[in-house]
Amino acid sequence: MQKKKLFWRKLANHIFRFFSLLAVLLATTAMLVIVTHVIRAGSKALSLNFFLNPSKPYGMPDSGIANALLGSIMITLGAALLATPPAICAGICLSEFRDRPKITAALRFSANVMMGMPSVLVGLFVYTLIVVPSGHFSGLAGSVALAIIMFPVVMRTTEDMLDMVPYALREASLAIGMTRTHTTLRIVCRSARKGLITGILLALARVSGETAPLLFTALFADSWPKDYFSGPTPNMPVLITEYSTNSPFAAMHQAGWGAALVITVLVLTLNIGTRIMFREKRHAT
Amino acid sequence: MPLKLEAKNLNFFYGNEQVLFNNNLPVEEKKITAVIGPSGCGKSTFLRVCNRIFELYRNQRAEGELLLDGVNVLLPEVDVLELRRNVGMIFQKPTPFPMSVFDNVAYPLKLHFKLSRRETFDRVEQALRGASLWDEVKDKLKTSGLALSGGQQQRLCIARAIAAEPEVLLMDEPTSALDPLATSKIEELMVELKKRFTIMVVTHNMQQAARISDATAFFYKGVIVEHGTTTKIFTNPANRKTEEYITGRFG
Ligand SMILES: Nc1ncnc2c1ncn2[C@@H]1O[C@H](COP(=O)(O)OP(=O)(O)OP(=O)(O)O)[C@@H](O)[C@H]1O
Ligand SMILES: [Mg+2]
Numbered sequence: 001m002q003k004k005k006l007f008w009r010k011l012a013n014h015i016f017r018f019f020s021l022l023a024v025l026l027a028t029t030a031m032l033v034i035v036t037h038v039i040r041a042g043s044k045a046l047s048l049n050f051f052l053n054p055s056k057p058y059g060m061p062d063s064g065i066a067n068a069l070l071g072s073i074m075i076t077l078g079a080a081l082l083a084t085p086p087a088i089c090a091g092i093c094l095s096e097f098r099d100r101p102k103i104t105a106a107l108r109f110s111a112n113v114m115m116g117m118p119s120v121l122v123g124l125f126v127y128t129l130i131v132v133p134s135g136h137f138s139g140l141a142g143s144v145a146l147a148i149i150m151f152p153v154v155m156r157t158t159e160d161m162l163d164m165v166p167y168a169l170r171e172a173s174l175a176i177g178m179t180r181t182h183t184t185l186r187i188v189c190r191s192a193r194k195g196l197i198t199g200i201l202l203a204l205a206r207v208s209g210e211t212a213p214l215l216f217t218a219l220f221a222d223s224w225p226k227d228y229f230s231g232p233t234p235n236m237p238v239l240i241t242e243y244s245t246n247s248p249f250a251a252m253h254q255a256g257w258g259a260a261l262v263i264t265v266l267v268l269t270l271n272i273g274t275r276i277m278f279r280e281k282r283h284a285t
Numbered sequence: 286m287p288l289k290l291e292a293k294n295l296n297f298f299y300g301n302e303q304v305l306f307n308n309n310l311p312v313e314e315k316k317i318t319a320v321i322g323p324s325g326c327g328k329s330t331f332l333r334v335c336n337r338i339f340e341l342y343r344n345q346r347a348e349g350e351l352l353l354d355g356v357n358v359l360l361p362e363v364d365v366l367e368l369r370r371n372v373g374m375i376f377q378k379p380t381p382f383p384m385s386v387f388d389n390v391a392y393p394l395k396l397h398f399k400l401s402r403r404e405t406f407d408r409v410e411q412a413l414r415g416a417s418l419w420d421e422v423k424d425k426l427k428t429s430g431l432a433l434s435g436g437q438q439q440r441l442c443i444a445r446a447i448a449a450e451p452e453v454l455l456m457d458e459p460t461s462a463l464d465p466l467a468t469s470k471i472e473e474l475m476v477e478l479k480k481r482f483t484i485m486v487v488t489h490n491m492q493q494a495a496r497i498s499d500a501t502a503f504f505y506k507g508v509i510v511e512h513g514t515t516t517k518i519f520t521n522p523a524n525r526k527t528e529e530y531i532t533g534r535f536g
Contacts, residue, residue: 172380177369
């Protein structure tokens with residue numbers, strides 16, 4: 001009896017472990033295949049001019065990605081500026097009013113809806129809300145679209161990070177006569193600040209590759225991104241789409257791979273760098 | 286002896302669950318009062334009423350009177366920030382703020398007083414000396430408070446609590462997370478501090494209560510079964526439960 005039960009349990013255990021391992025294997029292989037392919041196909045395009053020249057109309061020689069890179073940086077930083085303050089405030093609200101579900105339920109619900117929304121919808125939304133009324137595409141509209149995607153992500157990580165601050169610290173702060181607001185801003189946020197920065201940077205890394213929302217908002221231009229507020233703004237994701245799908249020229253396909261490689265490296269660096277730099281150290285301020 | 290603190294018919298509720306029942310306890314000025322009793326009997330809860338820290342949580346509620354110098358501090362018109370300046374609290378686990386040693390102690394000063402830099406520094410030094418920590422940290426005032434040892438962190442919290450010159454210190458098992466050496470340092474410190482402050486300390490350590498306290502209150506299931514001078518409670522308790530508890534037969 002006993003032995004038989006044990007046998008089945010062990011078997012179940014082995015089967016489960018087999019499938020977990022298989023899943024891990026699948027995930028890592030997929031990642032490695034993609035990354036190696038991007039490196040192989042993309043590295044051929046890399047040259048100094050590729051980094052220094054702006055993109056050029058189809059078929060012209062010596063085109064580069066400098067304008068798209070700059071535009072992407074502007075659009076993503078703009079998104080971060082737009083999304084971070086309200087997202088942090090909302091995260092604080094969720095965490096501090098944890099015991100008042102009436103206040104937080106609406107916020108939590110809408111954030112969940114936003115998280116699940118396909119990014120192309122966000123693009124369309126901003127298109128009808130900003131691009132159509134204003135009469136032109138713009139980098140700013142792109143920032144708004146990315147900000148909408150960033151908002152719930154930053155909000156939720158903020159909430160998680162603040163929740164990790166022990167209640168004893170809040171109590172200690174109140175116990176010396178600090179107000180609730182003061183406690184939240186000066187003590188709780190301060191002890192969670194590494195986590196908050198990590199959350200923002202990871203959200204940035206996540207949206208910096210988003211393509212669909214930018215197609216409807218920032219669009220693209222072969223110029224330098226001087227029309228951030230008033231006209232189409234070059235950016236990496238749309239450049240990649242354009243070059244690799246809409247162009248008949250082999251050189252541009254290759255440039256598309258090159259751009260893909262650059263953005264992959266940037267995002268991975270941002271992602272891994274953030275994780276290393278802000279890895280939880282117990283004894284740091 | 287004048288009373289600093291006095292609980293009168295104090296009741297406490299977590300939601301609908303009552304955990305303190307008609308507590309009556311006089312606390313004498315500049316004495317150490319030990320609060321003892323088995324786990325879950327309401328000792329921490331009692332302390333948390335004294336500085337109204339329980340108000341952080343919406344469903345917690347106190348009824349009855351808690352007199353500080355004769356004034357019922359549970360009344361809504363009492364300024365809770367001022368109350369907390371007057372009634373400091375030390376927690377079981379050290380709770381240094383995520384800032385430098387110096388700023389940890391200077392924080393409550395900046396909060397409650399307008400002081401010059403010079404005065405702030407002097408008062409921080411004074412508080413750190415008062416908490417017997419000055420010699421150990423005077424060369425690293427700028428390092429993070431979190432980088433100190435557990436015992437040092439606890440003394441840092443004591444320094445922080447006494448910096449604003451409160452009148453009462455509440456300590457909830459202040460030494461239970463510390464080793465014997467750090468514990469005896471804090472015990473010595475408490476005896477020193479009682480010259481200036483009225484101290485209430487929760488402890489599970491009967492020897493500690495006997496060593497340092499002047500008065501003792503024994504809690505059992507939310508009721509103050511017996512209170513009186515420590516000598517009386519430990520040598521000649523009136524109640525059988527008290528006797529059983531201090532002789533270690535339950536709890
Ligand atoms: N946040 C809370 N919500 C609901 N009930 C609580 C809460 N905190 C404590 N209690 C209950 O109140 C009672 C008294 O708890 P309290 O923490 O005051 O006990 P204690 O004497 O300090 O115990 P210990 O010696 O273990 O610290 C216990 O029955 C406990 O279960
Ligand atoms: Mg307790």
